[in-house]
Structure formats: structure tokens, C-alpha cells
Amino acid sequence: MKFLPYEDVPLYLAVDGQDGEHIFAESVTLSIDNNLNTNRQVDDNLLQICEFGSGINMQYVSPTFVSGVDYTATLGPTDGPPRPIATSIHKIPANTKVTFPNGKHLYFSNDVYPDGQDYLASFYALSGNWQLSAQEAQQGYFEPLFNYAQTQPVQGTLSVNFYLNTGNLQGFFNITGLSDLTAYPPIDEEKITGYFGDFTFSDAYLNSLNFSLSPNSISQASASFMVFGKLSKDENISQNYYSSDLYQQQSIAHGEASKIVGHTDLGMNHPISFSYSIQTSRSLRYVCPIDKNDSAGLTPVRVSKDSTIIDMSIDGDNLSPDIISEGPNGSRANLKAILSDLNYDNFEDNSNGFMHEFSCNGAVVSKSLSVNSQGYLNGSISVRQQYM
Amino acid sequence: MNISRTSTNSFNLRPSFGSEASFSSINDEVTFGDNHSQRMTKGINALTMSLNLSFQGLTNDESNDAISFLQSQFDYEAQNYSNEGRFTNKRVGVFDYQPFYPYKQHKFMCSDFTHNKTSFNNNNVSARFLCVGSSILDSVEASLGHNETISSKLTFPTSLPSSNSNQSTIISNSDNFCSLNDNNFIYNSIDYRVAKVQSSVSIQEDQQISINLKAPFGFPDGVSTSQHTNLRHSIYIDDPNDCSFYPYAPKHKGSTIPYRCFDFRPNQSISIQNSPKFRDANLTDFYKKFNKYGFNPNLTNLQLSFNGRSDLEAKRILLFLESHLGYKKFCFHAQSGYGGHVQPNSSPSKSKLSYFYCPQWSHSFTYLNNHSISATFIECLPN
Numbered sequence: 001m002k003f004l005p006y007e008d009v010p011l012y013l014a015v016d017g018q019d020g021e022h023i024f025a026e027s028v029t030l031s032i033d034n035n036l037n038t039n040r041q042v043d044d045n046l047l048q049i050c051e052f053g054s055g056i057n058m059q060y061v062s063p064t065f066v067s068g069v070d071y072t073a074t075l076g077p078t079d080g081p082p083r084p085i086a087t088s089i090h091k092i093p094a095n096t097k098v099t100f101p102n103g104k105h106l107y108f109s110n111d112v113y114p115d116g117q118d119y120l121a122s123f124y125a126l127s128g129n130w131q132l133s134a135q136e137a138q139q140g141y142f143e144p145l146f147n148y149a150q151t152q153p154v155q156g157t158l159s160v161n162f163y164l165n166t167g168n169l170q171g172f173f174n175i176t177g178l179s180d181l182t183a184y185p186p187i188d189e190e191k192i193t194g195y196f197g198d199f200t201f202s203d204a205y206l207n208s209l210n211f212s213l214s215p216n217s218i219s220q221a222s223a224s225f226m227v228f229g230k231l232s233k234d235e236n237i238s239q240n241y242y243s244s245d246l247y248q249q250q251s252i253a254h255g256e257a258s259k260i261v262g263h264t265d266l267g268m269n270h271p272i273s274f275s276y277s278i279q280t281s282r283s284l285r286y287v288c289p290i291d292k293n294d295s296a297g298l299t300p301v302r303v304s305k306d307s308t309i310i311d312m313s314i315d316g317d318n319l320s321p322d323i324i325s326e327g328p329n330g331s332r333a334n335l336k337a338i339l340s341d342l343n344y345d346n347f348e349d350n351s352n353g354f355m356h357e358f359s360c361n362g363a364v365v366s367k368s369l370s371v372n373s374q375g376y377l378n379g380s381i382s383v384r385q386q387y388m
Numbered sequence: 389m390n391i392s393r394t395s396t397n398s399f400n401l402r403p404s405f406g407s408e409a410s411f412s413s414i415n416d417e418v419t420f421g422d423n424h425s426q427r428m429t430k431g432i433n434a435l436t437m438s439l440n441l442s443f444q445g446l447t448n449d450e451s452n453d454a455i456s457f458l459q460s461q462f463d464y465e466a467q468n469y470s471n472e473g474r475f476t477n478k479r480v481g482v483f484d485y486q487p488f489y490p491y492k493q494h495k496f497m498c499s500d501f502t503h504n505k506t507s508f509n510n511n512n513v514s515a516r517f518l519c520v521g522s523s524i525l526d527s528v529e530a531s532l533g534h535n536e537t538i539s540s541k542l543t544f545p546t547s548l549p550s551s552n553s554n555q556s557t558i559i560s561n562s563d564n565f566c567s568l569n570d571n572n573f574i575y576n577s578i579d580y581r582v583a584k585v586q587s588s589v590s591i592q593e594d595q596q597i598s599i600n601l602k603a604p605f606g607f608p609d610g611v612s613t614s615q616h617t618n619l620r621h622s623i624y625i626d627d628p629n630d631c632s633f634y635p636y637a638p639k640h641k642g643s644t645i646p647y648r649c650f651d652f653r654p655n656q657s658i659s660i661q662n663s664p665k666f667r668d669a670n671l672t673d674f675y676k677k678f679n680k681y682g683f684n685p686n687l688t689n690l691q692l693s694f695n696g697r698s699d700l701e702a703k704r705i706l707l708f709l710e711s712h713l714g715y716k717k718f719c720f721h722a723q724s725g726y727g728g729h730v731q732p733n734s735s736p737s738k739s740k741l742s743y744f745y746c747p748q749w750s751h752s753f754t755y756l757n758n759h760s761i762s763a764t765f766i767e768c769l770p771n
Contacts, residue, residue, distance in 0.1 A: 039696025041653035042723045054605060055580030057642050072605060074580055076721075081638035081645060081741075082580050083721050086653050087701055110552065110604070116651070116701055117573050117632070119580040120605050138724070149696035149758040185448075185509050283510055285445030287402035288488035288753050291626060292699060296402065297756045302445050306507045388508070 010241035011160060013172040013194040016202075020194060021170055022244040024252075026161040026220060028196045030227065033155065036148040044086035047098050047140030049132070050076040054120060058082075060134045065125040070109045072122050078134055085114040085121070089144040098123065098140040104132060106140070153286055153300070156227035158196075158204055163252045164211065164221050164339060164355065173209055173223055175280050175308055176387060187305055187388070192225065198238050203229040205303045207280060211253075214273035219253040219339065226282065229299040253355050257340035260314060266333055266364070266381055267320030274315070276337055276358050278387070280308040308388040312337070312360035315380045333383045334361040360385045398484040399496075401454055401513075403441040407488060410438050410750040411624075413714020422683040423665065424769050427715045427745070429524060435714050437519040437624055439487055439496070444512045451503060451511035457483075458498045458515060482520045488753050490703040492626040495520045519624070528621040529628070529711035532637045532648065534613040538620065539635070540566035540591070542574060542612045550606035554586050560596035564617045567591075568599070571700070573632040574612050580634075583607045623710055631704045638719060640741065647743065647770070648712075649719045652705050654692040658723060662686055687767040690744070694761040695754075702759035706751055709763065714747045717768060743770045 011028050014020020051074040052063050058080035063071055076082035085092070092112040097105055109122035172192045192204040204225040211221035260271045285302040289295070312335050339355045362385030370378050414434040417427040429435065443454065465477035486493040501515035530539045541563040548555050568574075572585045586600035601607070613635050622628040634651070637644035665681040694705055712718055722742050749763035 037696060040656040042656055042658060044653065044656070046724055048724065053579070055639060056578060058639050059642060077724075079641040081640050081649050081719065083649075084651055087698070088653070088696070115571075115584075116704065117582050117584070119582070119634075122605075147696070150755050151758065152755060187509060283445045283506070286405055288405055288407060289756070290402070290486055290489055292489065292630070294489070297405070300445075302447075304445055304447075304507075304510050306510060 008241070009196070010238040011162075011194065011196045012241065013170070013192055013204075015172055016191045016193050020172070022241050023160065024163045024165045026163070028161075029157075029159045030196065030199075030231075031157050031159075032227075035150065035152040037151055038146045038148055039088055040146070041086040041088040044088045044146075045142055045144060047142055048075060048077055048083070049073045049137040049140065050078055050080050050082060055080075055082050060137065062131040062133065062137070065106075065128055065130055065132075067126055067128040068124060070122050070124050071106075072120055074120055076119070078138055082119040084116055085112065085118040087114050087116050088147055089114045090147045092142070092144045096142055096144065098142045100132060100136045100140050102136065104130065104136060106132075108142075153228070153284070153297070156201075158201070158225040158227050160223045160225075162221055162223070164219060165252050172206060173221075175206055175209060175278050175305075189302065189304055191303070195234070195237050198233050198235050199231045200234060200237060201227055201229065201231050203227065203299050205282060207282065208278065210275070210277040212273065212275035213253065213255045213258055213337070213339070215255045217255050219255070219258070226303070228303075251341040251355065253339040254341055259338045259340070261336040261338065262334045263314055263316060266314075268314065268316035268318055268379055268381065270318075271314045271316040274337055275311075275313045276360070277311045278308065278358075279311075280388075281306045305388065307386065310360045310362065310385040310387050311365075311382060312358075312385075313380060313382040315378060318377060318379050331364050332362065333364050333381070335359065335383055362386065396457075397481075399454075399457060399498075401443050401446075401450070403439075403488055404444040405753055405755050407442055408440040408750055408752045409487065409491065409624075410440070410748070411710070411714070412436050412438075412748040415715045415747060422681075423685070423687055424771070429713055429715050432523045432525055433521075435522070435524050435623065435710070437494075437522060439485075439517040439519075440514070441487075441517060442512065442514045446511045446513060448509050448511065451505075451513055454513050455501070455503050458501050461498060485517060487517075489699065490625050490627070490630075490706065492622075492624065494522065494624070522623050524623065524713050526621055526623045527711055527713060528619055529707075530613075530615050530620075530635060532646070533635070534563075536563055538564065538615075538617060540564045540593075540614045540617050542566065542591075542614055544607065544609045544612065547609045548583065548601065548603045548607040550604060552602065552604050554600045554602055556598055556600050558596055558598055559591070561591040561593055563593060564619060565590070565592055566614055566617055567629055568614070568616050569630060572616055572629070574601070574607075574614060575632075575634055575636065576607060577610065577612055577636055578608065580639075581605045581607055622707060625703065625707050625710060628707055630700060631707050633704070633708065645719050645741070647717050647719050648708075649721075650708060650744075651721075652694060652701070652708075653721075654690075655695050658690065658692065660688055660690065660722075662688060684769055687769075688742075689767065690765040692763050692765055694759075694763070697759045697761065698757050699759070702751065702761060705761055706749075709746050709749050712746065715745055717743045717745050717770065720744050720765060741770075743768055 009025040009028055011023040011025045055074035074082050092108050094111050096108045106123040109124050193202045204227045206225050208224045211219050213219045263271050283304050283306055284300040286300050287296050289297050337358045360383050362383050365384045366382040368380050414430045415427045416430055419425045461481040468476045470476045482495045482497045485496045496517040497520050498515050498517050504512045540561050543560045567590045568585045569588050574583045583601040583603040589597055589599050591597045616629045620628050638649040664686040667679040669677040744765040744767050746763050746765050752760045754760050
């Protein structure tokens with residue numbers, strides 16, 4: 001047994017048709033859920049033999065079984081007409097036991113893959129000198145391997161934990177951005193391509209971006225993508241990661257130099273941590289194939305954005321005393337999170353100071369005030385913006 | 389909605405999964421005593437097809453185009469008398485449409501449609517299309533045995549031994565152009581041995597060709613009939629030659645059945661409703677006498693579902709039902725327990741074989757290689 005080793009997390013993302021970037025990732029997970037159902041059919045594990053032979057005249061005459069000899073049987077009700085094995089069955093492995101009443105057994109001689117035309121089957125017995133009556137032959141029970149049918153398209157989820165290490169939020173992490181500034185309507189539906197490890201994908205769509213920040217800590221973000229279509233493997237592609245710019249000094253957002261703006265209007269003097277989340281819900285358009293050679297239906301022809309919601313939560317020292325009494329429409333808040341790195345002067349590369357700004361201008365959806373045994377008043381507030 | 393009239397005569401949007409095709413036949417029926425009956429389709433256009441289609445996730449432009457097109461079929465036009473001697477402004481327009489697998493392109497009219505705008509630039513349109521101008525005369529399907537007009541006659545000069553591997557053999561064709569696709573089947577006329585075609589071949593009449601077959605139980609020399617000719621035709625289904633059926637009269641008790649057998653198994657839970665016929669004499673409203681009806685008192689109606697079927701199996705089921713035109717009888721295996729019994733005291737009024745006709749069925753394309761078909765089977769007597 002051998003595990004495939006990777007040093008670091010080789011992840012590359014790009015907006016379709018554009019240059020991409022290697023990601024400073026902590027971890028990557030691709031998971032896939034498959035909705036499969038069996039569809040059992042009437043009497044699909046009931047074996048009925050109407051003739052021992054290849055189905056010439058439907059006259060049932062039982063052989064006197066001899067151990068180890070193969071017997072061809074025609075399947076179906078007594079007197080016929082013959083009936084093929086159920087198509088709900090994927091496979092009947094060779095040596096599958098068929099149990100008849102009165103302690104009698106036969107065994108399938110060969111693997112059978114039912115295709116709707118299996119009127120005949122071959123059996124053998126382990127013991128000899130016995131017969132199977134016509135009535136017993138209608139009551140054979142066996143346990144096959146059943147088919148599964150896909151009920152919905154296959155969809156994967158790519159989850160990435162990474163560090164925001166640039167001043168510009170890349171297009172593939174920017175839910176509200178536009179790949180083509182001239183596009184109308186101005187809603188980005190471009191797909192994202194890339195690879196992680198040696199596995200490439202070409203149909204991914206960003207669903208959510210989250211990060212949080214607190215004093216004296218770096219900010220780690222997480223993003224989630226919907227993934228469709230095939231993965232392909234290229235054993236050499238991950239080598240590109242190890243020669244990328246990520247192995248030079250990186251600038252990472254840090255709570256020490258980052259700021260929150262807009263909290264004082266809420267009665268909070270000193271925010272100590274915040275979290276930010278932007279999520280979009282999407283609709284998928286699949287179309288039916290029109291003939292047997294049509295590959296439509298495997299991947300969506302359109303992945304559109306339905307609504308985008310921004311949530312921002314701040315924890316701090318206090319809150320406005322009007323915590324409950326604001327009236328029927330609540331109160332509004334306009335918050336900004338300004339991310340900065342530590343801005344060391346004695347490093348030349350990637351020492352930028354200001355990195356990026358995230359804003360949330362919406363309604364206050366929850367507040368809390370608490371005091372614990374350590375004796376400090378803590379306030380927290382959550383704001384939600386319906387962006388789209 | 390800003391209707392933009394276009395010169396196109398076709399509707400090009402592909403439907404989403406979950407769309408449905410429904411078929412119904414309009415029959416005349418005469419019922420005699422003892423539940424004997426005869427039925428016949430009312431006319432050559434009496435087997436109708438309708439599509440319930442959904443188009444999900446359309447952009448504003450796509451939905452505008454779709455609704456404009458569908459609305460414009462009913463637009464008022466100024467009166468115009470053509471050189472052919474008729475008014476050209478009266479009829480509702482029909483258009484070409486290619487439905488989902490396994491149906492062929494046909495002419496349709498749209499009788500009702502709905503537009504839902506779910507979010508900015510995201511629209512759902514659902515529509516009901518009626519197929520126009522289809523005829524049962526377009527159904528060309530051999531019934532039982534060899535039909536010199538539309539079947540081909542294949543001769544195997546040598547027998548094939550039983551083997552699970554491919555075998556190559558020479559066959560000749562003496563009737564009609566035969567076109568065999570891979571995964572078609574050739575059936576032996578003497579028993580139920582079959583040979584599965586491994587690679588597509590075409591055999592002209594009076595020609596011979598090498599063919600690769602798989603015959604796990606062997607295949608005897610001699611003559612076999614095949615439905616797979618270029619004359620085979622379906623009203624609604626594309627490429628009927630993908631489907632193979634046992635072409636001979638089904639064998640039963642040393643003889644044969646004069647109808648084809650519906651060999652597909654419905655889903656596991658069938659509800660078989662029994663409402664036997666009887667005679668009751670209402671002498672007063674509180675005194676009744678119940679008497680037996682006579683022969684054949686208990687004919688059943690079945691509502692059957694065939695879910696989770698592969699592309700090919702769904703096509704075979706649909707072609708079988710279509711080729712019976714909504715009124716022709718076929719033999720169907722009821723579930724075990726209803727199929728007669730070898731015990732001598734089994735009910736004589738319930739024969740071991742059941743015959744049905746199917747006047748309506750519907751097909752839903754659930755997902756790739758996953759189809760659902762529901763059908764109404766009405767039991768009838770064989771003669």
C-alpha cells in the first residue's frame with residue numbers, strides 16, 4: 001500500500017479563459033455525493049423454471065440431477081411463455097445459490113449480467129439423485145447484486161482553507177466581482193478551472209467565502225466551490241506548484257494591523273474580533289440529451305446566481321443600550337473590515353500594509369450583551385446585507 | 389412581454405430533466421356478454437402525444453425569445469386569401485421541435501405555457517406541446533413471425549457452439565435490407581437461444597457478410613427472422629432498430645400464443661384492484677340478492693410503474709406500447725400468485741395467462757439512464 005505524498009497543498013485556480021494563480025492553502029478537500037436508488041422489480045429475486053432445456057415446447061420434465069453437471073433451464077411461469085431475468089439486477093455471480101422448497105438447491109454456473117434477453121440460464125447441483133417438481137421449480141429464491149440508478153446529477157464540493165496573501169482578491173474568490181467588465185447583465189457566471197494535487201477540474205463555481213480575524217492572529221479564509229464534470233489526472237501538473245511564487249516571502253492579513261470601521265455607531269468602542277461570510281445560492285440548468293450519442297446532462301449548461309448574502313459579526317466591549325427598542329424595521333449598520341499585513345519595513349517583497357477591504361451595509365440581525373465570571377462586558381453584533 | 393415575431397418555424401430550447409411525454413389512444417369499444425370485448429382506434433390520428441416540458445434557469449433573453457415565439461403562434465393576422473384558394477390567417481401555427489431522448493423531431497403546437505421569473509436573469513418556463521399530424525400508419529413493426537414485406541430472413545449455415553466469447557460467422561440475408569446495431573439480438577426460431585451482435589453490420593438482400601456474435605448457449609444453424617430492417621418505422625421514436633424483441637409467437641404449453649408478450653417487469657409494488665362483476669337484484673331497498681355474473685367476472689385494471697429504467701430498456705418499453713397503438717392485445721405476466729397454478733383446484737375463471745391492452749402511458753426523463761414510465765393496462769379476453 002502506498003500513499004501519494006504531497007509537500008504543502010498544491011492548489012491552482014483560474015477563472016475560465018484567464019490566467020490563474022497558485023493558492024497559499026492550508027488544506028483542500030473534494031467530496032462528492034451521489035444520489036443513487038435501487039428500483040426493485042416484481043419478483044426480481046424469484047426464479048421460476050418452466051423447462052429444463054432451451055425452451056422448445058414448455059413441457060416441464062425435471063432431470064435427475066447429477067452433481068457438478070450443468071443444466072440449461074428456460075425461465076418463466078409453468079407452461080410458459082418464458083420470461084427473462086429482471087433488469088433490476090446488475091449481476092448474478094457464478095455459484096449464487098438458488099433455494100427451492102424442501103431443502104433443494106441449485107447454483108448458477110456462470111456470471112449473468114441481465115440485459116432483458118436472458119430467457120435461459122445454466123445451473124448445477126452439488127448433490128445428485130434428486131428431482132425438482134414443477135411446483136418447486138416456480139419458487140426459487142436467490143440474492144443477486146442489484147442495479148442502482150442515478151436520480152440527480154453528480155455534484156462535488158471543493159473546500160479550501162487558505163491565507164489571503166494578496167492585495168487584490170482574486171477573481172475566483174470574488175463572488176461579487178466581474179470577469180468581464182463589459183458583460184451585461186453584470187453578474188459573473190464564469191466557471192473556475194484548476195487542479196489540486198494531480199487532479200484537474202474544469203467546471204467549478206464559487207459558493208462561499210469566509211474568514212475571521214482577532215488580535216495577534218493571522219487570518220485564515222475558507223472558500224467552497226461546487227464542482228461538476230470529470231476530473232482528470234496529470235501526474236506532472238502538481239510540479240508547477242513547487243516552482244511557483246508561493247515559495248517566496250508571503251504577506252498575510254494579520255489582526256494586529258487590520259481595522260473595523262463603523263462599529264462606533266453601534267455603541268461598540270473596541271472590537272476585538274470579527275467574522276465575515278459571503279454566500280451565494282445558485283441555480284443549475286441541465287438539459288436532456290436528444291439521442292444516444294448526446295453527452296448533454298453530465299454538466300450544467302448554466303450555473304446562475306440567485307441571491308448573494310453578506311454576513312458580518314463583530315465581538316467587542318460594549319453595545320448601544322437600545323438593544324431591543326429600535327422599532328419595527330430594526331437598525332442598520334455599515335461596517336467595513338480593512339485587512340492589512342504587519343507592514344515590516346525591512347522586508348522588500350510583499351510588505352504592503354493595506355491588503356483588502358470587505359464591507360457589509362445592511363440590517364442588524366442579532367445582538368447580545370454578556371458578562372462572565374471574568375468580569376468584562378462583552379457585546380456582539382451581526383449584520384446582514386442582501387447583496388443581490 | 390414585447391413579442392418579437394420571427395420567421396423561424398422551430399423551437400430550439402432543450403428541456404430540463406423531469407420533462408414528460410404522455411400518450412393516449414382514442415378507441416371505440418364494444419362489450420359483449422361474459423366480458424368479451426372488441427376495440428378499435430377511432431382514426432389514424434387517434435394515438436396522441438403531448439409533452440409537458442420545463443425549461444429551467446433561462447436568462448431573460450432566452451425566456452423573452454421563448455415566450456415571444458409561443459405567443460406569436462396565436463397572433464392575429466390580417467385576412468389573406470392565398471392562390472391555393474384558402475385563407476392563410478386562420479390556423480394556429482405549428483412548429484418543428486426535437487423532444488428529448490428517445491423521440492424524433494415532429495410538428496407541435498403549444499396549447500398553454502407558464503413563465504416564472506425566479507430572480508434577476510433567472511427564469512423558468514413550462515409548456516405543454518401537442519404533437520400534430522402523427523398517424524398510426526407510420527408505425528411499421530413486425531408482429532409475430534416472419535413478415536416478408538418488412539422483416540429480413542437471416543440464414544446461419546453453421547451452428548455456433550456455446551461460448552461467452554465473441555465468435556465470428558457468416559450469415560446471409562434473403563429478405564429486405566438488414567441493419568444490425570451492436571447490442572441487437574438475433575433469436576432462434578426453434579427455442580429461446582439468442583445471439584448478441586457485437587459490432588454493427590448491414591446486410592443487403594441476397595448478400596452474405598461476416599458478423600461477430602456472442603452466444604452463451606450456442607446458436608443452431610438454420611433460418612432466423614429479424615425485425616432490424618430499413619423499413620422498420622416508429623410514429624414517435626427515433627431509431628427503432630436499437631430495440632430487439634422476441635419476434636416469434638411466444639411458446640406456451642406445447643403450442644404458441646397469438647400475441648406478443650410484454651416481458652418487462654413493473655416496479656415491485658403493484659396494486660391489483662379486484663372488483664368482480666356480479667348481478668344484484670334490488671327487490672326492495674333493504675332486500676338484495678347477489679348472483680354470480682357468469683364467465684370472466686374478474687378482469688383487472690393495472691396501474692403499473694417502470695422506474696429507474698436504462699435508456700435502452702425505456703426505449704424498448706415505449707416502442708412496444710406504441711406499436712400496439714393503444715388497442716392491440718398483448719400477453720403480460722402478472723406477478724407470481726396471479727399467473728395460474730399447477731394445483732388442480734385453482735380457480736378456473738382466472739386463466740394462467742392474462743391479456744391486456746394499454747390505452748395510455750406516460751414517460752418521464754428522470755436523469756441520464758434513468759427513466760420512469762407509468763402505464764394503464766386493462767385486462768381483456770384473448771378472443
